[in-house]
Amino acid sequence: MFNRPRLAAVAAGILLTAGVGATIPASAAASAPQSAPAIALVTNARWGGHGSFDRIVIDVRGKVPPVTVKPVKELRYDGSGQKVPLAGKHFLEIKLSPAAAHNDAGASVYKGPRLIKVWLLALKGLALTGDYEGVVTFGAAFNAKPAYKMTKLHSPERVVIDVWIPSGCRA
Secondary structure (H helix, E strand, O other): OOOOHHHHHHHHHHHHHHHHHHHHHHHHHOOOOOOOOOOOOEEEEEEOOOOEEEEEEEEEEOOOOOOOEEEEEEEEOOOOEEEEEOOOOEEEEEEOOEEEEEEOOOOOOOOOOOEEOOOOOOEEEEEEEEEEEOOEEEEEEOOOOOEEEEEEEEEEEEEEEEEEOHHHHOH
């Protein structure tokens, strides 16, 4: 039937092979390339009027990160805390995190406006207010309290904020 010494030799060979493959020196494991977590790069911000709403679009390279949009009493630059000089009575703060508007070497990848007055029916201004510690922040200014909806879109990756135009403002 079976030759026991031969079966034992085959079993020992399998165990030794498995054992050798499973033992990797610590120095080799430490030098193995580690993939850094990908961070979204914010490259542009743009806007447009669309009949019943104004739209803000923030372009992203990489996967769109979590986004928060919230009303604030005033806009301030991250880091310095200085007031953002945008005229308006109502403001939205838009935060993308984790994200950056610069590459690993510190060079800006953001090609959009840093501070701009806008002449749309709802949207009156837009500013890049921060690119600090993995958070990119924008501020948007309005004369009336904004009713808005935020959507993430893909191919290309972008964040879209639609702000409805107050009924008395339509042309």
